[in-house]
Amino acid sequence: MPQLVLFWILAPISIVAAFGMVLARNAVHSALFLIVTFFSLAVAFLALGSPFLFVVQIIVYAGAIMVLFLFVIMLLGVDREESMRERIAGQRWMALLLGLGLLAEVTAAVRLGIGIRTRAAGDFNVLVNHGDNVRALAGVLFNGYFLPFEVTSVLLIVAAVGVILHARRRHGDGGPLDRADAPPGEPLPLEEPGGSTPVDPESAGVSGAAGPVGAAR
Amino acid sequence: MSPVLASIDWTAWLLLIVRVIVIFALVMVYLVLVIWFERKAVADMQTRIGPNRAGPFGVLQTIADGVKLLLKEEIIPETADLPVYLIAPLASAVPALLAFAVIPLGPSVTIAGHTVPFQISDLSVGILWILAMASLAVYGVVLAGWSSGTNYPLIGSVRSSAQMISYEVGMGLGLVAVVLYAGTLTMSGIVAVQARHFGVPGLTWLPKWNLFMQFPAFLIYVVAAFAETNRPPFDLPEAETELVAGYHTEYSGMKFAMFYLAEYMHMITVSSVAVTLFLGGWRGPIFPVVRWLWPLVWFVAKVTVMIFVFIWVRATLPRMRYDKLMAFGWKVMIPIGLVWVLATGGIVALPPAYGAWRAGAIVGFGVLALILLLGPVIRGGPARAPVEAPTRGVSG
Numbered sequence: 262m263p264q265l266v267l268f269w270i271l272a273p274i275s276i277v278a279a280f281g282m283v284l285a286r287n288a289v290h291s292a293l294f295l296i297v298t299f300f301s302l303a304v305a306f307l308a309l310g311s312p313f314l315f316v317v318q319i320i321v322y323a324g325a326i327m328v329l330f331l332f333v334i335m336l337l338g339v340d341r342e343e344s345m346r347e348r349i350a351g352q353r354w355m356a357l358l359l360g361l362g363l364l365a366e367v368t369a370a371v372r373l374g375i376g377i378r379t380r381a382a383g384d385f386n387v388l389v390n391h392g393d394n395v396r397a398l399a400g401v402l403f404n405g406y407f408l409p410f411e412v413t414s415v416l417l418i419v420a421a422v423g424v425i426l427h428a429r430r431r432h433g434d435g436g437p438l439d440r441a442d443a444p445p446g447e448p449l450p451l452e453e454p455g456g457s458t459p460v461d462p463e464s465a466g467v468s469g470a471a472g473p474v475g476a477a478r
Numbered sequence: 479m480s481p482v483l484a485s486i487d488w489t490a491w492l493l494l495i496v497r498v499i500v501i502f503a504l505v506m507v508y509l510v511l512v513i514w515f516e517r518k519a520v521a522d523m524q525t526r527i528g529p530n531r532a533g534p535f536g537v538l539q540t541i542a543d544g545v546k547l548l549l550k551e552e553i554i555p556e557t558a559d560l561p562v563y564l565i566a567p568l569a570s571a572v573p574a575l576l577a578f579a580v581i582p583l584g585p586s587v588t589i590a591g592h593t594v595p596f597q598i599s600d601l602s603v604g605i606l607w608i609l610a611m612a613s614l615a616v617y618g619v620v621l622a623g624w625s626s627g628t629n630y631p632l633i634g635s636v637r638s639s640a641q642m643i644s645y646e647v648g649m650g651l652g653l654v655a656v657v658l659y660a661g662t663l664t665m666s667g668i669v670a671v672q673a674r675h676f677g678v679p680g681l682t683w684l685p686k687w688n689l690f691m692q693f694p695a696f697l698i699y700v701v702a703a704f705a706e707t708n709r710p711p712f713d714l715p716e717a718e719t720e721l722v723a724g725y726h727t728e729y730s731g732m733k734f735a736m737f738y739l740a741e742y743m744h745m746i747t748v749s750s751v752a753v754t755l756f757l758g759g760w761r762g763p764i765f766p767v768v769r770w771l772w773p774l775v776w777f778v779a780k781v782t783v784m785i786f787v788f789i790w791v792r793a794t795l796p797r798m799r800y801d802k803l804m805a806f807g808w809k810v811m812i813p814i815g816l817v818w819v820l821a822t823g824g825i826v827a828l829p830p831a832y833g834a835w836r837a838g839a840i841v842g843f844g845v846l847a848l849i850l851l852l853g854p855v856i857r858g859g860p861a862r863a864p865v866e867a868p869t870r871g872v873s874g
Contacts, residue, residue, distance in 0.1 A: 289562065289624060296617075316606040324613025325643075328620065332639050335624050335632065395603060395663055 267308040275301035288334045292327055299323045313395050493594050501598055505578060508778070509742050513540045515782075516742075516789045523793040550731040557627025558728065566625055567729065567736035570618025574743035577611035580604040581750045582666050584760045584773035595666065596760075596773070604665035605653050608751055612649065612706055616642045618740060619708070619725045626728035634724030637714050637800065641705055644807040645712075649702035651815030655695040655822045656688055656755050669759035689756045691840055694818040694847030696756045698811055700787075703748040705807070707741065709788055711795040712803060749784035753777065757784075814850050818843065 275298045282294035299322040307315035390397050402410055514529065514537055521528025529536030554563065584596035601607050616639055623635020657663060660671040674686045689696050705712040714724075721727070726737045753759060762776030798806070821843045828835060 287559070289559070289621075293562065293565075293621075312601065312603045313606070316603045316610050319610040320606065320613055324610060324616075328613070328616050328639060328643060331617075331620055331624070332636070332643075335620070335636060393602065 264308045267304065271301040271305050271308075275305075289331065292330050292334065296323050296327050299327070310390060311394055311398075313398050490592055493589060493592055494598075497594065498598055501578070501583065502575075504583075505575075505743075505746065509739065509746060510540045511537070512742055512746060512785055513738075515785070516792075519786065519789045520793050523790075544735060547735040548732055552731040552733065553728075555626060555628060555728045559625040559627060562621050562625035564733075566618055566622035567733045567740070568618075569621055570615070571736050571740040571743060573611040573614040573618075574740055574747050577608050577747045578743075578750065580607050580665050581747075581754055582669055582759060583777050584770070586666075587770065597665070600664055600666050603663050605657055605663050605668075605755075608747075609646075609650055609653065611747075613646055615706065615744065618737075622729065622737070623725035626725075628728060630721045630723075631725050631727050634714075634721045634727070638708060638725060641712065641714060641803060641807075642708075644804060645702045645705035645811070648698055648807060648811035648815050649706060651812065651819055652695040652699035652702065653755070655815075655819050656692055658819065658822045658826055659688065659692055661826075665754055665759075668755055669761060672758045673761055685758055685761065687756060687758045689758075692756065692822070693844040694814065695822075696752070697847065698815050698818070699752060699756070701811060703752065704788070704791065705803075707744040707748055707788075709741075709745065710792040711798050713797060714800055714803065745785060745788055746781065749781045749788070750777075752784050753780040810850070814847055818847060 278294045278297035278301070282291050282298065285291045285294060299318060303315045303318035303323070306312075306318060517539065518528045518536070529539035532538035532542045554560070579598040580601050582595065582597040582600070586593050586595045588594070619638045619642070620635045623631040623633075623638070626632070656668065660668045662668060662671070668688070672685060672687050675682055676684050676686055684690075704710075708714075726734060729737060757780050760773035760777040762772065762779075764772040821839065825839050828839075
């Protein structure tokens with residue numbers, strides 16, 4: 262009963278916010294709509310008896326990923342309205358076709374009852390949680406799925422290292438890190454925040470030392 | 479009455495609503511007093527008088543300021559992105575208030591057959607809820623800076639998002655160590671863990687607060703809390719000498735008041751979390767007069783001590799330079815936090831027979847962390863430490 266009430270409050274909010282996210286012309290507005298969607302999903306997790314997923318959804322998606330998105334949007338200054346001119350020929354028709362296909366597929370699946378339980382699901386709190394959601398989740402994560410969990414985290418670290426390697430250009434080609442280790446005593450060129458004033462490759466990067474991580478971010 | 483309506487436990491709902499209102503009112507009254515207390519204390523430290531006109535000792539000054547801000551003209555810059563500009567002050571204040579929902583102010587009491595905790599909700603993931611709200615606090619600053627559409631607020635908000643994200647990691651590591659040690663994520667459970675006393679002869683009067691058992695985590699948490707609340711010495715997002723007023727430069731009237739309120743609310747919340755996690759929460763000696771009031775009295779007293787520390791630091795330390803701030807967060811706080819989490823894990827995993835080793839390890843690591851954290855500060859900042867220091871621009 263409480264789940265049902267919450268569902269009918271949350272589902273419209275999340276759908277409206279999802280539409281807003283797609284339709285908003287401003288990148289920051291899109292991001293904010295996406296945060297609303299994440300939030301209503303998080304509360305849905307709570308209603309379904311998984312407080313841990315609820316909090317993690319907020320911390321990871323709303324708190325970390327979207328903050329980074331906003332940070333990047335603000336730094337790169339892509340907050341102007343995007344032009345609606347299409348770059349790829351026939352994109353609109355392809356999108357319409359695929360969208361209709363997906364709609365037909367979902368409708369057919371719901372009509373035929375594929376992948377949908379016909380009888381009521383058991384109480385999650387009784388079946389899985391045994392009173393403590395965190396302990397239950399930890400048991401599953403660190404016993405049954407320990408190896409996939411660890412492999413996933415290694416994969417993420419590899420991805421992060423790869424990104425750093427690609428973002429970091431060699432010294433002397435005017436990359437973003439070169440500005441950070443300009444020789445001491447020489448004033449940095451004044452510039453707009455987020456602007457990318459090209460720096461003379463002769464004067465920048467001759468020190469050869471790695472730039473401080475903090476200053477470069 | 480229909481069966482659906484009859485199945486609802488109206489008393490429980492009523493108790494919940496009363497609890498929310500009472501705790502909210504308590505917090506707001508306390509907030510007004512904290513603002514006055516800060517102004518008085520800072521004035522004392524700077525040999526000024528401070529507010530002394532409105533009410534006895536100027537206690538009503540905050541209310542007078544509030545009325546003034548309420549009546550002020552609101553100026554909205556032409557470049558502002560209006561919806562976001564209006565949401566930002568709320569996005570700043572609400573997470574701090576929400577985080578307070580899991581702070582226990584006293585033990586459970588039984589009213590009309592219901593066991594009522596003296597907190598809004600004893601969430602089973604209490605600490606994570608606090609982390610979640612801390613991570614949302616960034617939005618107020620970021621959105622305010624961006625939506626104003628002018629340069630100083632934007633610089634302030636970019637600075638603050640980098641700062642708050644960086645110090646959130648350190649704060650999280652401090653909290654993880656406490657969770658590992660206490661073995662529970664609920665706030666009431668962590669308070670209960672600290673109810674034990676030391677078994678050492680001569681120290682049996684001393685409660686086993688996490689302050690003693692998790693001293694490095696406490697240091698990390700407090701330093702990160704200063705950064706999370708944008709308080710001096712980490713108030714770079716609103717550094718008035720460089721950025722006018724940082725992210726809230728373009729805000730006036732009641733919207734500015736919301737940011738002001740949010741700053742103090744954040745301070746109260748992080749202090750309450752520090753008290754709950756490290757200083758034994760609401761626990762303290764209960765005297766045989768008005769027994770139910772004592773937990774609240776102890777809690778408020780401890781929070782006030784923490785807030786005094788905030789005020790004291792503000793009046794004492796100069797603002798940090800931005801690159802030093804980031805270097806300190808990433809190169810000092812996070813490594814120490816990681817090592818301490820590892821050490822706590824090891825200590826917790828030790829079998830009970832090694833009790834003496836356990837105590838020795840806790841004390842030893844505590845001293846080590848203190849040296850590592852304070853060493854660079856005493857020597858003149860981490861930037862001079864023999865790491866690849868940011869030796870750019872400024873000579874020296």
